[in-house]
């Protein structure tokens with residue numbers, strides 16, 4: 001089990017497999033010397049008495065190792081890059097500048113960007129076409145609208161896409 005927390009007065013240790021399922025144990029004189037040297041994340045073997053008051057009293061505790069503490073960047077920053085773990089000065093971005101640049105220039109992202117631009121162009125051409133048709137209202141025959149729309153669309157596209 002793991003030491004998940006130690007009370008400020010060191011009279012109680014919160015021990016368990018994880019913080020959620022850990023319990024507070026009361027330090028007794030028998031183990032006081034050992035518990036004094038323990039720190040959070042130490043892996044321990046414990047024996048405890050459950051007294052009538054429902055509390056657990058440590059009768060034996062032995063350190064058998066220490067759990068790896070999650071790597072934290074040096075310094076005081078509590079914000080880190082999602083991708084490389086580098087410290088960030090605030091939480092404005094979830095990843096650091098280098099990772100952002102890498103992401104921005106990745107093939108996937110460049111493709112996405114190209115598709116987005118093409119969609120925007122198509123929408124613009126569609127708008128031009130419909131505006132032109134509206135302005136031609138009354139001057140063109142209903143039967144010809146489809147072919148006129150097509151002609152306009154092609155014309156606008158050639159203008160926009162410079163082909």
Ligand SMILES: [Zn+2]
Nearest residue numbers: 081084096099
């Ligand atoms: Zn990064």
